[in-house]
Amino acid sequence: MAGLKTRLQDIKQRRELLLITSGSLIIAALAATHLFSFAAAGRWLYAAAAIAAGWDIALRAWNSLRNRHVSIELLVTIAASGALLIGEVWEAAAVTFLFILGAYLEARTLTRTRKVLEELLDLAPMQAVVIRDGRELEVAPYEVAVGETVLVRPGGRIPVDGEVIDGRSVVDESAITGEPMPEVKTAGAAVFAGTINQEGLLWVRATGVGADTTLARIIRRVEEAQEEKAPTQRFIERFARWYTPFIIALSAVAFLITRNVELALTLLVIGCPGALVISTPVSVVAGIGRAAQRGILIKGGEYLENSGKISIVALDKTGTITRGRPQVTEIIALQNVPQLASAVVPAGETAASLPDQAAGVLYWAAIAEGGSEHPLARAVRLAAEEQFGPLPPADEFETFTGKGVRAVYGNVEILVGNQEFLQEMEVTITPELQEHLRELRSRGHTAVAVALNGQPGGVLGISDPLRESSPSMIRKLREAGVRRIVMLTGDDELTARAIAAEAGIEEVRASLLPEEKLDAIRELQRSGQVVAMVGDGINDAPALAAADIGIAMGAGGTDVAIETADIALIADDLHKIPEAIRISRATMRNIRQNVVVALATVTLLLAGVLLGEVHMAGGMLVHEASVLLVILNGMRLLRI
Amino acid sequence: MKTILRSQELSCPSCVAKIEKALKNLDGVQEATVHFNTGRIEVEHDPERVKAETLVAAVKSAGYEARVSAF
Numbered sequence A: 001m002a003g004l005k006t007r008l009q010d011i012k013q014r015r016e017l018l019l020i021t022s023g024s025l026i027i028a029a030l031a032a033t034h035l036f037s038f039a040a041a042g043r044w045l046y047a048a049a050a051i052a053a054g055w056d057i058a059l060r061a062w063n064s065l066r067n068r069h070v071s072i073e074l075l076v077t078i079a080a081s082g083a084l085l086i087g088e089v090w091e092a093a094a095v096t097f098l099f100i101l102g103a104y105l106e107a108r109t110l111t112r113t114r115k116v117l118e119e120l121l122d123l124a125p126m127q128a129v130v131i132r133d134g135r136e137l138e139v140a141p142y143e144v145a146v147g148e149t150v151l152v153r154p155g156g157r158i159p160v161d162g163e164v165i166d167g168r169s170v171v172d173e174s175a176i177t178g179e180p181m182p183e184v185k186t187a188g189a190a191v192f193a194g195t196i197n198q199e200g201l202l203w204v205r206a207t208g209v210g211a212d213t214t215l216a217r218i219i220r221r222v223e224e225a226q227e228e229k230a231p232t233q234r235f236i237e238r239f240a241r242w243y244t245p246f247i248i249a250l251s252a253v254a255f256l257i258t259r260n261v262e263l264a265l266t267l268l269v270i271g272c273p274g275a276l277v278i279s280t281p282v283s284v285v286a287g288i289g290r291a292a293q294r295g296i297l298i299k300g301g302e303y304l305e306n307s308g309k310i311s312i313v314a315l316d317k318t319g320t321i322t323r324g325r326p327q328v329t330e331i332i333a334l335q336n337v338p339q340l341a342s343a344v345v346p347a348g349e350t351a352a353s354l355p356d357q358a359a360g361v362l363y364w365a366a367i368a369e370g371g372s373e374h375p376l377a378r379a380v381r382l383a384a385e386e387q388f389g390p391l392p393p394a395d396e397f398e399t400f401t402g403k404g405v406r407a408v409y410g411n412v413e414i415l416v417g418n419q420e421f422l423q424e425m426e427v428t429i430t431p432e433l434q435e436h437l438r439e440l441r442s443r444g445h446t447a448v449a450v451a452l453n454g455q456p457g458g459v460l461g462i463s464d465p466l467r468e469s470s471p472s473m474i475r476k477l478r479e480a481g482v483r484r485i486v487m488l489t490g491d492d493e494l495t496a497r498a499i500a501a502e503a504g505i506e507e508v509r510a511s512l513l514p515e516e517k518l519d520a521i522r523e524l525q526r527s528g529q530v531v532a533m534v535g536d537g538i539n540d541a542p543a544l545a546a547a548d549i550g551i552a553m554g555a556g557g558t559d560v561a562i563e564t565a566d567i568a569l570i571a572d573d574l575h576k577i578p579e580a581i582r583i584s585r586a587t588m589r590n591i592r593q594n595v596v597v598a599l600a601t602v603t604l605l606l607a608g609v610l611l612g613e614v615h616m617a618g619g620m621l622v623h624e625a626s627v628l629l630v631i632l633n634g635m636r637l638l639r640i
Numbered sequence B: 001m002k003t004i005l006r007s008q009e010l011s012c013p014s015c016v017a018k019i020e021k022a023l024k025n026l027d028g029v030q031e032a033t034v035h036f037n038t039g040r041i042e043v044e045h046d047p048e049r050v051k052a053e054t055l056v057a058a059v060k061s062a063g064y065e066a067r068v069s070a071f
Helices: A004-008 A011-035 A037-067 A072-085 A089-113 A113-121 A212-229 A230-260 A263-267 A272-293 A299-305 A317-321 A355-370 A373-390 A421-422 A429-441 A470-479 A493-503 A515-525 A541-546 A559-564 A576-610 A618-639 B017-024 B050-063
Strands: A128-132 A135-139 A149-152 A161-167 A169-172 A183-184 A202-208 A296-298 A312-316 A327-335 A396-400 A404-409 A412-417 A446-453 A457-464 A484-488 A507-509 A531-536 A548-552 A566-570 B002-006 B029-035 B040-045 B068-069
Touching: A004 A011, A011 A037, A011 A072, A011 A089, A037 A072, A037 A089, A037 A202, A037 B017, A072 A212, A072 A230, A072 A263, A089 A113, A089 A272, A089 A559, A089 A618, A113 A161, A113 A212, A113 A272, A161 B002, A169 A296, A183 A202, A202 A507, A212 A559, A230 A263, A230 A272, A230 A576, A263 A576, A272 A296, A272 A299, A272 A576, A272 A618, A296 A299, A299 A548, A312 A317, A312 A515, A317 A493, A317 A531, A327 A355, A327 A373, A355 A373, A355 A396, A355 A404, A355 A446, A355 A457, A373 A446, A404 A421, A412 A421, A421 A429, A421 A446, A429 A446, A429 A457, A429 A493, A457 A470, A470 A484, A470 A493, A484 A493, A493 A507, A515 A531, A515 A541, A531 A541, A541 A548, A541 A559, A548 A559, A548 A576, A559 B050, A566 A576, A576 A618, A576 B002, B017 B029, B017 B050, B040 B050, B050 B068
Parallel strands: A312 A484, A312 A531, A484 A507, A531 A548, A548 A566
Antiparallel strands: A128 A135, A128 A149, A149 A202, A161 A202, A169 A183, A296 A566, A327 A457, A396 A404, A404 A412, A412 A446, A446 A457, B002 B040, B002 B068, B029 B040
């Protein structure tokens, strides 16, 4: 008996028990009535079935009533009781059984659409081992304080965001960064909560805990997107709120007019527009969940809707179409430049050995670029440091955004930049220099001129190669229905066009300053088209914000991008872009299908009941079937 | 204090109002919001007057299994 009691306490098990009981009684009743012609027994069995399923429904109806809420359970209870009273025992049994069956199936299938969120939540471990006062203590992950040290054993999940202070291991970060290959982590490395520590022990100093971790941010973002009410949904909910009282009133009126109790009761049965209210949320939850599974975090219903309508895609060049890791690939020294032969250095410093003139070009350029954070500057510095080791700092240093840098080291004034910059600084532009610059650019390199003491010294070719996936991604975008693809870049026209041609992009806007990228987006939007912009979440922020849909790539681990981009792509994978468009379009189609099914069902049921064609059992059956149909259709999105 | 509950069982949107009212009727609960789409339930309450277990029991009486969650 104790076992039965616990069985009844658990909601899911109680539902199953009642289903089996009620169902068996109904089968018995059917057998009695039709097989054995024992109609009287059949009637009692039907009544028993109705009570077996009905008392639970009545209980919940009562609980809600105590909270002053008229629930669908109340309507079903009244309908079933009324049916019993007028002797319609079969109707009472069928209605109660179908209602519980419906609830059972709905719960099971809806759970499936929510599973993506569940899977993300499951990434968060239940336990953390924190080191306090030299002892290892097991606590809940959110009880760890920022700054405390956490111990992660091999095979365990990292419970906090943090920095490795000791130990060495390999960590699978695919859930957070989209990187399929596990990363080596040693002292100084950053780690994320929810990732799997594979081999060694790690001691981690917590920098982010509980809701303040990248995992929590991803989860919250998926949740917010799933919970956000698209305009269609809000409209449907307003409709649903007056539908139920309307049905109750209609039922009362119908009874008063026709004195047909069964008609009035049947109306009560269809009092909840279940399928209609679920039609949008189930698709939104499934669609956003599916996208999240594929590493695409969509901000919400509005962006889902708009993604389906994208006709123009603007792509930033550096880091999006290209790898974003520029490298010095060519160094050309011009003829007869004295300073290149010997590096004149300030007194007291040792002269660097310059093996040849080309090395000289690199050396001087790197010193000049010492203070710049620009990716091109870093490429130059890296190449120089590889060859010469650490470089001396310049004595003077000045940056000219979009143009170049000027530095002084010893008695040498160094200018590094594009041709316009050198001209502005009154350097003689020789035909030789011009030709080298032009030639490099025509091959897709960024060409940078180096001038020493007012004379052109050499040219550096910096190459930021195309991603291998770029051409096929561009093709897929066109296949997805995007009509115009535009490349935006601060790089110069010739270089940009070379890269664009390789990728298959025809429209190029080059030499853009950051504000000009924003203007370009606005101009594209002027034709009323829906414009998406793909870029790096941090540097392209203004343009991304201006676009109808801002898509940030490689957002995994970058909290800013996760929070602000309309669509954040966790991995650095270009193919996610057409995929995001595809999933959005499929979700919108799904919503439309569901709304049609739901509306058709509501109208047909209402008409059917009022015309006397549909009775209680039939009404409940059609109602539950339509809800299930809508949910199952929504679940299809989980597999696209 | 805000407690977050999560329920996997919300199947009919009408249960949103049901659960919210069940929670708000508890003494010490200021606000309760049920997000049907994700099964997340946010409850603003006075921890002295009503504990998390009571919140879970209230949701259960409305007919749904729920558990407390950290975020």
